[in-house]
Amino acid sequence: MTSDLLRVRDLKVSFATDGGTAQVLDHVNLTIGRGQIVGLVGESGCGKTTLARSILGVLPKNSARLEAGTIEFDGVDLLRVDPNRLAATVRGRRISFIPQDPFSSFNPVFTIGAQIMDLMKWKSPELDDADAGRSGWLPRLHGSRRYKADRERVLDLLRQVQLPDPEGVLKKYPHEVSGGQRQRLMIAMALLPEPKLIIADEPTTALDVTIQAQILKLLRDLATDHGISVLFTTHDLGTAWEICDSITVMYAGQEMEAASSEGFFKRPSHPYTNRLLKSLPSRGGSLSGIPGSIPALVDPPTGCRFNPRCEFATDICRQTRPEVTSAGPGHDVRCYHPVAEEKRHALA
Amino acid sequence: METLSFVFRKLVEDRVALIGAVIILLLILTAVFAPILATHPEDVFEFHPSERLQGPGADHFFGTDRMGSDIYSRILFGARITISIAVIAIGASVLIGVPIGLLAGYYHSWVSDALMRVSDIFLAVPQIVLAIAIAQTLGPSIENVILALSVTYWPFWARLVYAETRSVQKEVFIEASIALGASPFRVMVLHILPNIMSSIIVRTTIGMGGTILTAAALGFLGLGAPAPSPEWGRMISESREFLPDAWWYATAPGIAIFLVVMGFNLLGDGLRDILDPRIRRSSRHDK
């Protein structure tokens, strides 16, 4: 029961937009086991980034509203923790983050070294929670000895992410290093606090295709070495299959199916995931090969949100959202009409 | 037409810009109907020494000046001077600056560089300093103030149009029409100009406010219309020797200048939000 590192249950988040309230997350579940790499797969706009940001606690303050649900991390519901405490002791310490766009996620006017050392100052694994939460400009008085140790640790990390000339990189400004190197730096910064969970929000989409594979392999290897769980969002099923232990598929703000990578690819049960897999070879894993379009989240379909595009949809699909049902060990699906074995082959 | 009604609808929605538009409309109405609205229309040029320096009251809403003339009536007629200076001077600046900017932006030659350098030199001096120098040498009159302002303000439009032309020029549809053999004149007037029009309109609206302030400052320094003219800046300057007793003397013309400049600034800001797609996008970026 408590062996899972993260359990998101019934999370409901809405956004105020010009056109009305958008139901971006509709009672979403997500589970991440310890040391597991979980792929959160879905088309852009399906809510995976919102889910990632909800876990981090950095939803846009003006427009987003957390309406219901729990985010249980290491046995504690993060939504019940004081925001300041969350920032000081969880974010950047137990949960760290790799952003989608390494180009704009570095502060352009500080050197890379200054930014990493600042992070070290506040998020060093050697700090205990009381120190990290202290107000004031410095979390703890420390002399040049501590600075030197911090610097050594940073340089060690930069070597682990295989950055050439780590000393030189620290003196540079973000715009002076390549995109691939910046993402390596982001990975190093995510590892720096020795977190339990890294949330990587489409960490390679902004990069050149040739570098994407290297970065993903690096992330996977380092996470495995350090025993860190990773939540990895992507719109690319192929990528997810390559590096993830298990996969959760989202569609229009609802999670459709969650299974181990192997189970997912061998026995896809949800009509939507079947269609996805079918489009995989021809489309290179993009999810656009399905007739119809993603529903508007301001006025979403009731029941299962995939029903307008689903060939198996019946009246109940249009009325009530299906509960989670088991399609095998560690394999959950939310569908009244899970795809049976023989149909699966026909579709594939 | 469609864009015009779009702009209009947006203006009504943006209450601040609407206030600006209303102020400007009132200014224009005031100027047009000054003879009717004025309680003492003859006071623009007539003096009543027996009534000099009276405070505000039923007969003289804003009091009287050193000549015994009704300040309220003079303010109304002053609106005519303000409007004509601003409209003619800015109109001339646009007529000089826009063609220069278009030509310099369209043709890439040393002449373009030279033209832009000249406008840079004009921009290198604070506008009021140049305007003072010109207005002073020409002598105090409304015409000379207008001339001085036109000569100092055209580079703003030249610079703006130059930069916008250079960036629009790279667009595919411009290159296409050149490839199809459209004459340079045709490309500039029919293709480039409509695309940079909104920037010109925004700059012109905001420029009005600045020009009115500079014109009032010239009047204050005695470089504007000569003595009996009801120019607002001059009225403030006249009031100084009667302070602090005649506190009302400078109050009305000062508020008049403030309101008009405010009107143009508010409208200009509003128009920029509506017309400038770059800023529109970033203001949407509210997340």
Added chain:
Amino acid sequence: MKLLVLILNRLFWFVPTVLGLIVITFTISHIIPADPVAFVAGDNATAEQIEELRRQLGLDQPMHIQLWRYIVAVLEGDFGVSLYTLRPISEDLASRLPATLELTFVSVFVSALIGIPLGVVSALKRNSLLDHVLRIITVSGLAIASFWLAILFQLLFAMELGWTPLQGRVAGWGPDVITGFFLIDSLIMGDLETFWDVVSHMILPVMTLAFPALATIVRFTRAGVLEAINSNYVMYEEAMGMPRRVIVWKYVLRNALIGTVTQIGLIFGILIAGAVVVEAVFDWPGLGSYAVQSILQSDYNAIMGFTVVSGVIFIVVNLTVDVVHGFIDPRESR
């Protein structure tokens, strides 16, 4: 390297821009139909006396010779003599320059000191009451005629309340001129009484000048902070749990200030322009009141000198701002 190219480029254009400024100023003042010599010589002068004076002033030469002579003279720091007092204009300008610089520097300092924090707070508390009040103030700051504001301040603080002196720079003779900056000179002399007297004389003109400058600074700081707050790097810093105060006052502010600093050139322009009329109202013995006085006396040599000098100051300020910007914005400098 990039920074060096930038500086060299700016320095390269400095000379032609100043030359162009002199040519334009000269052209403007020589297209006048009126004869300044007759004005200076007075009504009783004979035709011979006028001719003599014309020769003395070099006004009998062809236009291009006059222009050439003027350029050479200006580059040597000689603006000719005042047609009114016959004193060398360069001496007049030099003795008055510190007064204007002191006034504008203090105004820039005051407006930045107040404007930057207000801009940050206004952006952080967007759409709060404070933000709306500040917006009204900034919009007003750019719409108020400075000479009118100056008169209002005089009326209220000097005449009615009697808190500050009405006009002037100092009571009595002022401190011995060392730098020409009275605040500094009085401190060097250790004369605190004079120092506070100078301060009290500065309050109203600085308030008048700083108001529109403050409005500009608040506007740009607010816009810069808003842009930075909505950026991906702030989102990243928040996601990594960096303390709010560090994000705002270190990461965001540094980015926003780069935009604000580049506006200081513009602000200086507003201040120099404002100084002309504000100095006239407060009888501040600087370049601005000198210009106004020269205008009233139709002393066009002096006006040309003033125009060239204020133009050069303006160009130098903009050049400095470009270079400073190059230094503080790492994206520019390498």
